[in-house]
Amino acid sequence: MSNLSRRNVLSLGVALGLVSAASAIPAWASTGGAAAGTDPWWTWDDEVDRLMADILGTGQVPAVNTALRPWVNNSDPLPTGLPADLAGHLRQANRLPSWADATKLRRAADFNRRKDTYLFMLYGLGSGIMSTVIPREAKSVYWSAGGADMQDRAAKTFTFGYDLSDLNAFEPSGQFVVTANKTRLVHAAVRHLLPQSSHWRAVADEQIPISNGDILVTFHSLGTYVHRKLLEWRVPMSAADEEAFLHQWQVAIHLLGVRDEFIPKTWAEADAQSTRVLTPLLSPTTEGKELAEDLLGLTAQIDLGVTRGFLNEFVRYVLSDAVGDWLGLRRDYAAAALVRTGWPAYIAFREGLLPVAPAGFYLFDQFIRAIAMLFLNKVSSPTTTPITIPTGNRPG
Ligand code: HEM
Known part of the structure; x- marks a missing residue:
């Protein structure tokens, strides 16, 4: 679906009262409604979404998962046997953005190592449980295929945190760039699949999940939240450490398909965004x-x-x-x-x-x-990642 036709569907939904709770979602910019195409709530990942819709529609997901399975390290060549357009997308997306700063990324990796125990604790118990009181995330996770087996899902999500926190995360021998790209494909598949779930449609306040805005909200529940807690707990950090930690997250959300212009440039900007769009959203749901x-x-x-x-x-x-x-x-x-x-x-x-x-x-x-x-204790073997593209939703 093109961006424009998606927007038409959504505006129609609002007009018909089908997405009534949409008004409960805070405006992204403090200045009010952003212009079409510049609002993170109304931005998805069009090219990848189209690709994945086609791969799902033609039943190619199992073959794609098999091909992707041994593709693990950032320096691994792209696997053979992928549909040509997917291979084309990965060829240009599976690399660091031009603005990535290798020195900052190396410092972030060292910071992650120095503070790893607090980080694991905060990501695992803080961000992990917070995700259950972010209604859109809770409903998406619950009604997608992975929601039926939380142990397996938690293991896959840990892979992301583990790969991001690894000393070599962004280096050729690391795995994070590949893990992020696989996650981006999973999200695109979910955007196609969840709207087909009558259970999800009955509880959702949106017609297509995982917008750029939603991804940024989740980033605030992870990076922004953890950074704030470390300050609150007076864990010693230099200004360079703080900047490096932010930079690592900026690169991570870029790799997940968030447009660069939406990515906060400073912690002050991230904190302000978090206060505006994450805090007022938090609330309990049956799924969460x-x-x-x-x-x-x-x-x-x-x-x-x-x-x-x-x-x-x-x-x-x-x-x-x-x-x-x-x-x-x-x-x-x-x-x-x-x-x-x-x-x-x-x-x-x-x-x-x-x-x-x-x-x-x-x-x-x-x-x-x-x-x-x-x-x-990375659950998977070091030569494969457990992140796989789903083919359906949670049955019910
Ligand atoms: C899948 C990470 C944002 C919903 C995944 C996976 C990872 C991940 C690693 C693959 C593991 C798996 O298949 O379970 C992230 C990160 C995010 C983010 C780091 C932001 C910084 C979101 C948001 C939503 C969401 C905003 C929904 C509002 C889902 C769903 C799946 C998924 C439904 C698929 C679960 C399944 O059925 O297998 N995500 N995610 N994610 N994510 Fe995200």
Whole structure:
């Protein structure tokens, strides 16, 4: 569908009241409605969406998945056996943008290594659970094929975080550029498939999911949120570290198909955008509550050295009691007190700002290491990635 005809469909939907909740989505720009084609809420990934619609329509997805499976490292040649137009797209998209700064990317990789335990914790428990209170994301994830098997889906999503945080992520021996390109294809397939799901259509406030705006919202729940938390927790970071961390995310969302002009240039811009378009969107949904329970249930199965009550309270601590209440996370007031006082002291000690280990140090240490291991035990083999293009939706 061309951008223009998509917009017509959507405007018609609004006019007929079919996308009634669209008005609940905050305007992107503070100046109000952006002109057609310049509003991230109304921008998708036209060329790739067309390609994937054709591949899905002609039943070529299994063959494409087979061809893509051994394609893993950034320096790997494109696999053979891909449809010509897909190969053409990947040939030009599977590279860093001209504005990528190798020095900043290397610094970001080093920063990720230095702060890895906090990052895994914040991405895993903070951003991961936040995604369940971003209604559009929760509904898309729940009603897509992957929603039926959260363990598998979580493993695939971890691949993205793992590859992004790897020391060589953007280098030829790294894997992130390929992983991001595969993810971009998965998103394009979802844009074609979800509108065919009557379950999704019954709950969605949009007709085509995963706009550039939605991807930016998710970026704010990941990068912008994590950056803010690190500042709040007084984790030492230099200005160059902060800039490098932003740069790595700018490149990542470019690779996911977000137009360069929509990508925030500074943390101040990202924070302002996040306050405008992410914060007011957060709310509970039936789908999100179930996904959160699945995710926390999975996490609790691993020996984290803490009780489920502690896990619930940690989530409340990193995301607020409002979110904890929306998700019905059972209270454990003793654990809450321990987290509130013990966690800041734990960070201060780890960062060399406290001379003696505080009470609860080993509990926090075991917890944080166990969460990190979840990321580091890469579920797949090193020569394949588990990210595959879906062929259908969640059955019902
Ligand atoms: C798939 C990452 C934004 C919905 C994936 C996958 C990854 C990923 C790694 C492949 C793993 C899998 O197949 O489960 C990201 C990142 C984003 C982002 C890093 C932004 C920075 C979004 C948004 C939505 C979304 C905004 C919806 C509003 C989905 C869905 C799937 C998917 C429905 C397919 C699940 C399936 O059925 O297999 N994403 N995503 N994603 N993503 Fe995203």
